[in-house]
Amino acid sequence: MNSDSVAMTDLSGKMHKPETVCIFGTGDFGRSLGLRLLQSGYSVVYGSRAPKNSLLLPKGSKVMTHAAAACDAHVVFVAVHREHYGFLSSLASDLEGKVLVDVSNNLKRGLYPESNAEYLSRLVPGATVVKAFNTISAWALQSGGLDANRQVLICGDCADAKQQVVDIAQSLGFTALDRGSLRAAAELEDLPLQLFPLWRLPLNIAICLTAFIFFYALTRDVIYERVTNGKDIAFRIMISLANKAFPIVSLVMLSLCYLPGALAGFLQLYNGTKYRRFPDWLDRWMLCRKQLGLLALAFGFLHVLYTLVIPIRYYVRYRINVYTISLVKDNNTYEFDNTAAWRYDSYYSMGILGFGLFVLLGITSLPSVSNSLNWREFCFVQSKLGYITLLLCTAHTFLYGWDRFLKPASYRWWMPPAYMLSLVVPCVVLILKLILITPCVDRNVTRIRQGWERQGKISANGRDTKTNHPLIA
Ligand code: NAP
Numbered sequence: 154m155n156s157d158s159v160a161m162t163d164l165s166g167k168m169h170k171p172e173t174v175c176i177f178g179t180g181d182f183g184r185s186l187g188l189r190l191l192q193s194g195y196s197v198v199y200g201s202r203a204p205k206n207s208l209l210l211p212k213g214s215k216v217m218t219h220a221a222a223a224c225d226a227h228v229v230f231v232a233v234h235r236e237h238y239g240f241l242s243s244l245a246s247d248l249e250g251k252v253l254v255d256v257s258n259n260l261k262r263g264l265y266p267e268s269n270a271e272y273l274s275r276l277v278p279g280a281t282v283v284k285a286f287n288t289i290s291a292w293a294l295q296s297g298g299l300d301a302n303r304q305v306l307i308c309g310d311c312a313d314a315k316q317q318v319v320d321i322a323q324s325l326g327f328t329a330l331d332r333g334s335l336r337a338a339a340e341l342e343d344l345p346l347q348l349f350p351l352w353r354l355p356l357n358i359a360i361c362l363t364a365f366i367f368f369y370a371l372t373r374d375v376i377y378e379r380v381t382n383g384k385d386i387a388f389r390i391m392i393s394l395a396n397k398a399f400p401i402v403s404l405v406m407l408s409l410c411y412l413p414g415a416l417a418g419f420l421q422l423y424n425g426t427k428y429r430r431f432p433d434w435l436d437r438w439m440l441c442r443k444q445l446g447l448l449a450l451a452f453g454f455l456h457v458l459y460t461l462v463i464p465i466r467y468y469v470r471y472r473i474n475v476y477t478i479s480l481v482k483d484n485n486t487y488e489f490d491n492t493a494a495w496r497y498d499s500y501y502s503m504g505i506l507g508f509g510l511f512v513l514l515g516i517t518s519l520p521s522v523s524n525s526l527n528w529r530e531f532c533f534v535q536s537k538l539g540y541i542t543l544l545l546c547t548a549h550t551f552l553y554g555w556d557r558f559l560k561p562a563s564y565r566w567w568m569p570p571a572y573m574l575s576l577v578v579p580c581v582v583l584i585l586k587l588i589l590i591t592p593c594v595d596r597n598v599t600r601i602r603q604g605w606e607r608q609g610k611i612s613a614n615g616r617d618t619k620t621n622h623p624l625i626a
Contacts, residue, residue, distance in 0.1 A: 425607025
């Protein structure tokens with residue numbers, strides 16, 4: 154036993170030899186894994202092409218040739234890039250009966266016809282290959298998984314071999330999640346290559362919407378003023394136009410969170426069953442509702458921040474001063490308008506309440522909070538409070554516009570004010586929801602969601618009578 158390795162004692166206090174784990178490769182991953190294994194009480198032996206030149210290895214580990222290292226351990230981690238796996242076929246006899254843990258990832262998807270783990274299994278047919286740890290970075294191993302991903306995804310064809318790797322993962326402080334047979338390895342290898350898959354659609358929507366509203370407002374406000382009155386008000390781009398685009402994007406994206414749910418309800422009513430699959434686009438849309446909502450909240454935050462600076466803006470102070478001075482000069486008084494007072498107070502109040510509930514929705518979507526809620530509580534917050542948030546934010550926008558839609562001057566170059574565009578999707582969603590919650594429709598939707606099916610929807614062979622497609626279970 155290596156003098157530096159941690160000696161283990163059992164309940165009776167007897168010392169016993171720590172289990173030895175072999176690691177092929179003394180690179181970043183191999184070194185971090187070795188250190189972690191040593192800290193967890195394992196004995197570590199490295200297999201390297203150049204044992205004598207291997208530096209910076211964790212204290213207490215041994216390093217030798219691949220063949221010699223493999224003899225010492227039953228579990229061998231292959232911390233080598235797939236491109237270099239070729240040398241393993243010459244070690245086939247040394248690795249006979251061993252558990253080979255494939256930790257490798259690729260640089261791109263679809264680079265090879267088969268997964269790295271299946272390739273390894275083909276190179277060393279006498280060994281049992283388990284895919285694991287590829288979703289854990291060298292840094293996460295070093296930091297002890299405390300401020301990094303703590304889940305080790307595992308797959309392989311042999312339950313015993315998988316269990317040995319699960320035991321190791323657990324003793325290193327990770328939770329192990331069995332993802333099935335070695336055929337799942339390709340999927341596990343793709344995971345580290347994903348770049349925010351669920352954020353892509355919401356981000357694209359946010360970027361396109363922001364660009365569209367910004368250029369719309371730019372044309373209507375700045376370019377129109379320049380062309381028709383020769384006035385340069387381009388300085389408004391920085392705050393006024395930004396503060397027009399952000400609330401609109403926020404409101405439209407919040408309604409886009411709730412639109413797929415309403416569409417799904419109507420689709421189920423139309424199909425007369427909940428067992429028919431939704432179209433792919435609707436499925437994808439439903440999956441990214443949380444991301445849509447969080448982005449909507451981020452734009453809402455920007456709107457709040459931009460609104461807070463309005464009173465300290467040079468332009469605003471200038472306008473107020475000019476107006477006040479003109480009143481004094483003309484000896485006029487600024488009459489109190491009761492309707493305007495009600496309108497502005499209601500407008501701010503709706504905005505504040507809407508934003509407050511919006512923040513609450515954001516907080517409850519955090520895994521640590523949502524995990525503490527039961528399904529009914531979660532649905533109450535995300536659905537009922539969500540719709541109330543949408544209603545308050547829509548009312549806030551209506552109050553902002555007030556009677557402007559009646560004034561012809563608001564339609565510059567026949568373009569309605571941007572706030573009117575922002576009301577289209579929320580109004581559609583609220584009307585659809587209103588229809589869905591009317592008692593007669595709600596009764597049917599609820600029955601369908603509890604498993605009821607309209608007669609004639611399924612044929613004797615369990616297929617859809619209309620399309621002859623199998624219905625989902
Ligand atoms: P690395 O720093 O480049 O180390 C790879 C090691 O492989 C080298 O140190 C070398 O060790 C050995 N090697 C290089 N060429 C070889 C050859 N021709 N034949 C045999 N052995 C060779 O890479 P790494 O970052 O440690 O990654 C190792 C594996 O872990 C990769 O498959 C990677 O996808 C996976 N992984 C890495 C991370 C990470 O955060 N780094 C995370 C998850 C998975 P010797 O000189 O001792 O032979």
